[in-house]
Amino acid sequence: xxxxxxxxxxxxxxxxxxxxxxxxxxxxxxxxxxxxxxxxxxxxxxxxxxxxxxxxxxxxxxxxxxxxxxxxxxxxxxxxxxxxxxxxxxxxxxxxxxxxxxxxxxxxxxxxxxxxxxxxxxxxxxxxxxxxxxxxxxx
Amino acid sequence: xxxxxxxxxxxxxxxxxxxxxxxxxxxxxxxxxxxxxxxxxxxxxxxxxxxxxxxxxxxxxxxxxxxxxxxxxxxxxxxxxxxxxxxxxxxxxxxxxxxxxxxxxxxxxxxxxxxxxxxxxxxxxxxxxxxxxxxxxxx
DNA sequence: GTGTTTGCAAAGTGTTTGCAATTTA
DNA sequence: TAAATTGCAAACACTTTGCAAACAC
Numbered sequence: 001x002x003x004x005x006x007x008x009x010x011x012x013x014x015x016x017x018x019x020x021x022x023x024x025x026x027x028x029x030x031x032x033x034x035x036x037x038x039x040x041x042x043x044x045x046x047x048x049x050x051x052x053x054x055x056x057x058x059x060x061x062x063x064x065x066x067x068x069x070x071x072x073x074x075x076x077x078x079x080x081x082x083x084x085x086x087x088x089x090x091x092x093x094x095x096x097x098x099x100x101x102x103x104x105x106x107x108x109x110x111x112x113x114x115x116x117x118x119x120x121x122x123x124x125x126x127x128x129x130x131x132x133x134x135x136x137x138x139x
Numbered sequence: 140x141x142x143x144x145x146x147x148x149x150x151x152x153x154x155x156x157x158x159x160x161x162x163x164x165x166x167x168x169x170x171x172x173x174x175x176x177x178x179x180x181x182x183x184x185x186x187x188x189x190x191x192x193x194x195x196x197x198x199x200x201x202x203x204x205x206x207x208x209x210x211x212x213x214x215x216x217x218x219x220x221x222x223x224x225x226x227x228x229x230x231x232x233x234x235x236x237x238x239x240x241x242x243x244x245x246x247x248x249x250x251x252x253x254x255x256x257x258x259x260x261x262x263x264x265x266x267x268x269x270x271x272x273x274x275x276x277x278x
Numbered sequence: 279g280t281g282t283t284t285g286c287a288a289a290g291t292g293t294t295t296g297c298a299a300t301t302t303a
Numbered sequence: 304t305a306a307a308t309t310g311c312a313a314a315c316a317c318t319t320t321g322c323a324a325a326c327a328c
Contacts, residue, residue: 020327022283043317057285062318082292082317084220096260111255117272118246121235124274131270133256135263159302161308182292196310201293221292221317 006034017071027054028064032074037089039077039104045086077104079132094131107133145173156210166193167203171213176228178216178243184225216243218271233270246272 010029014021031048032038040048046061065086068074077085079097085104093109112131120126149168153160170187171177179187185200204225207213216224218236224243226234232248251270259265 020282022327024284041317055285059286059319060284063284078217078220081217081223082221084318096263098260098263099266105260107257111257113254114270115252115254116250117270118250120272120274121237121244123277124235124237125277127238127273127275129270129272131253131256131268133259133268134266135259136266138262138264159307161302163309180292194310198294198311199309202309223292 006030009033013073017068017073019067019071024054024056024060025064025067027052028056028061029068029073032068032086032088037087037106039085039087039095041083041085077130079104079134095133097132097134099134099136107131145169148172152212156207156212158206158210163193163195163199164203164206166191167195167200168207168212171207171225171227176226176245178224178226178234180222180224216269218243218273234272236271236273238273238275246270 007026007030010026010033011021013029013033014025019025027049028045031045031052032040042058042061042065045065046056046058049056049061065074069076069086072090073088075087075090077087077095079085079095080102083102087104087106089106091109094107094112096105096107097103098105114129114131117129146165146169149165149172150160152168152172153164158164166188167184170184170191171179181197181200181204184204185195185197188195188200204213208215208225211229212227214226214229216226216234218224218234219241222241226243226245228245230248233246233251235244235246236242237244253268253270256268
């Protein structure tokens with residue numbers, strides 16, 4: 001969620017993770033976090049930036065999304081080969097994947113419990129548990 | 140699991156789903172189902188076939204894997220952008236994903252229970268519920 | 279000024295496709 | 304022989320990379 005000072009918010013967010021607030025990063029940060037939780041691909045964010053008259057190259061969008069992910073501002077979600085979604089919600093939660101629309105929808109993590117999982121294979125530890133509920137148009 | 144007549148098994152399997160038992164399909168079917176549950180990419184299966192002296196093109200491996208998947212002999216697993224794994228276990232189950240090795244390991248579905256999932260979004264129905272436990276080398 | 283970031287275009291990866299030649303029934 | 308299948312090479316979608324020019328501090 002964002003306050004009513006999107007530029008100041010974006011600036012603070014970047015400062016918080018020690019990324020230089022360049023024009024491109026500020027603009028992308030603003031678009032990403034201004035309107036609640038979002039699930040975007042690099043291409044979609046790039047198109048959105050173009051549409052808003054912001055000059056950013058696709059390569060920079062990719063770089064920025066990965067920097068934000070490394071900094072913990074975003075989370076990557078893999079549901080569909082050959083496409084990467086970036087989720088602005090970094091809290092513990094799961095996803096519906098609407099196959100017909102190639103769209104993600106959050107499932108709040110608090111309500112969901114998974115029981116009966118075996119312990120991680122020898123020598124490994126759990127990094128994350130992802131639940132993806134694939135749904136499609138009811139027949 | 141397979142009997143001790145891998146060629147006969149492969150033949151029966153193909154007949155069961157009404158796919159012509161061509162030399163390539165027979166060979167791939169045999170490799171896939173002869174040795175218990177496997178998680179393979181097209182490239183790996185292709186390399187394995189080459190190694191065994193079987194002449195198959197990569198394109199045919201892709202086609203065949205998709206035909207087998209459509210026929211219900213295989214299941215696709217997506218865990219890693221830009222790579223598709225095919226799982227010879229079509230029973231309801233989940234996966235560990237060993238990130239360091241890019242390798243999948245089955246989690247039997249019987250033991251695992253997921254509670255608290257909300258109902259599918261309006262107008263949709265659940266196609267599948269995939270749980271992926273990402274693990275990495277314990278530090 | 280110095281080091282960081284950007285944009286472009288090229289390269290990379292995994293996958294799909296069109297079509298002539300081959301194989302299966 | 305008719306229809307299905309194969310293999311090749313080209314095309315494809317998405318992503319990453321190298322490097323010179325532009326920018327932030």
